[in-house]
Amino acid sequence: MGKSVRFLYGFTEVVFFNGNAIEQDGYGGENLSRYGDVVVCSVNHRLNVFGFTDLSKVGGDKYRDSGNVGILDLIAALKWVNHNIKNFGGDPTNVTIMGQSGGGSKVSIIATMPAAKGLVHKAVALSGNSIKAANKKISEELGEYIVKEAGLKASEIDKLQEMPWEDYYELANAASKKFNIENKNSGHRGFSPVGDSRNIPSGTFFEPTDSTIPDIPMMYxxxxxxxxxxxxxxxxxxxxxxxxxxxxxxxxxxxxxxxxxxxxxxxxxxxxxxxxxxxxxxxxxxxxxxxxxxxxxxxxxxxxxxxxxxxxxxxxxxxxxxxxxxxxxxxxxxxxxxxxxxxxxxxxxxxxxxxxxxxxxxxxxxxxxxxxxxxxxxxxxxxxxxxxxxxxxxxxxxxxxxxxxxxxxxxxxx
Structure with missing residues (x-):
């Protein structure tokens, strides 16, 4: 993601593909902290193939959350804020997440995740938003395809983690392009959070009857x-x-x-x-x-x-x-x-x-x-x-x- 006020923003370019927390001086939170009574935290997290390769179907329980580790990095950061922000003058009961572009989509996703309930209390999405995560079935099929393209058996899936990151990046992205060519109507548009019905709803976000997800003020x-x-x-x-x-x-x-x-x-x-x-x-x-x-x-x-x-x-x-x-x-x-x-x-x-x-x-x-x-x-x-x-x-x-x-x-x- 990127920086945020009271906690985080997601200034990542090209949605979930690349970027970092402080790409420009204008993303810094010091002046807002001086201007108003807030504590600003910035975070980075795993993106692209490192954050959103769904290997759960081929890798089993060990890899059940692999398609969402990038967004779960942000949940981990929110937990850190909840446990520690008081030491910096912050209020763990009043946390706002804020993101722009791809970060706006991430804010939308976090604002509907059961794991975020009680950790986040307000949300701001700038020039980016989401109402649905990636299709679980398609994400799983792509994960299988990547393993196949790597020349590995299902029992050898751990070898992916032994590859230099540059090699895995090239492998997975090349496999994704090839997968799209062979499955033209799959709807796959890149590596992004997966609607697995556990970490992220598989249906439309912000279901008003679901008491397990946050219901927080939001600004677009x-x-x-x-x-x-x-x-x-x-x-x-x-x-x-x-x-x-x-x-x-x-x-x-x-x-x-x-x-x-x-x-x-x-x-x-x-x-x-x-x-x-x-x-x-x-x-x-x-x-x-x-x-x-x-x-x-x-x-x-x-x-x-x-x-x-x-x-x-x-x-x-x-x-x-x-x-x-x-x-x-x-x-x-x-x-x-x-x-x-x-x-x-x-x-x-x-x-x-x-x-x-x-x-x-x-x-x-x-x-x-x-x-x-x-x-x-x-x-x-x-x-x-x-x-x-x-x-x-x-x-x-x-x-x-x-x-x-x-x-x-x-x-x-x-």
Missing amino acids: CTVKEERNPNRDNPELENISLNGVITKLRPQYGDNADIIVHTYASSFPEARPIEVWGMLTGVRSNVVRSANIKSAQKSPVYMAWFTWQPPLFDGRLRAFHCLDICFWLHNTDIMLTHTGGGKRPMELSNKMSDALLAFMHNGNPNCKSLPNWPEYTPENGEVMIFDDNCIVKNDPDRKARKVLENIINTSTVKD
Whole structure:
């Protein structure tokens, strides 16, 4: 995972594949600790083939948790926090987990794990979320396939642990690619936590009738242009709406026209390049996750970060990872992201205030922001973080629904 406030965040790139706890200075927790009354802990854990190779079918009971050791590393860290954080001024009865990107998915998973109940009390998922773990049957089949590709019998499975890590990494990833080619409809998309019905539910997360799993306040946030298409291509800055349609036609076919025009009409102030940017970070997944989480009793809060830095003639926009340094009060040490100074710090103060309030009370409302209502599937209440912070009711619902309906009734290329 990565760092976190009161405990951990998961700033891992490419979901569960790689990354570490302090990839950028903006991920550090010192400034937030100084700004508010919190103790920040950062953790690393096993990723990729080392954290999520499911060898349980071929290896038996000894390997029954092998598909989830990466996420169980985080449970072990939470247990350490529970037993030791008081020595550092922390409160083991008030632990918040926080993660971004792949870390947001890990936060979602931990928040539904029986082993986390009583160890975690609030959760914050940024630009990443999950409502279902990897299929157990497919994960087991891949594990068997890896053993076969290694030229080993089931009785020789322990030899995998004797391999140099580089060799096992290459072996398992090559086997995964080969497995996908031979099983095109398997649904396997990489090494990730497995729904084994013991550590992680095999069905949809946050089941409201399951008393064995946590039921904790949760906050979701995404950024407006997760992967802005012209960040490194200034020639696209003045692209026309028809140009955007042309660029998206390989992905959406003839539906590109209606998708682009629906987003443009929903956000009439947005330039064509900004419409394209929004389509790189459609909020469908986070809204779906929030709707499912809302079935539990604990409150859910939603945010949308739309602030754009002045750098590179404004081309950076609200890009994936930008909001992290705002939450953690680190805008002045991330000049490459924010430009530094008064303007980003004013927003950072508001976002840090909200985060601290949520960590302390399970409610992000604070004096520096307008009233932030709980999220409901009916209204889609969302706090818009920008120079002027305001609450809106699901501002992209119409456009999002058009896109979702097209995807659900068409074959859309990845």
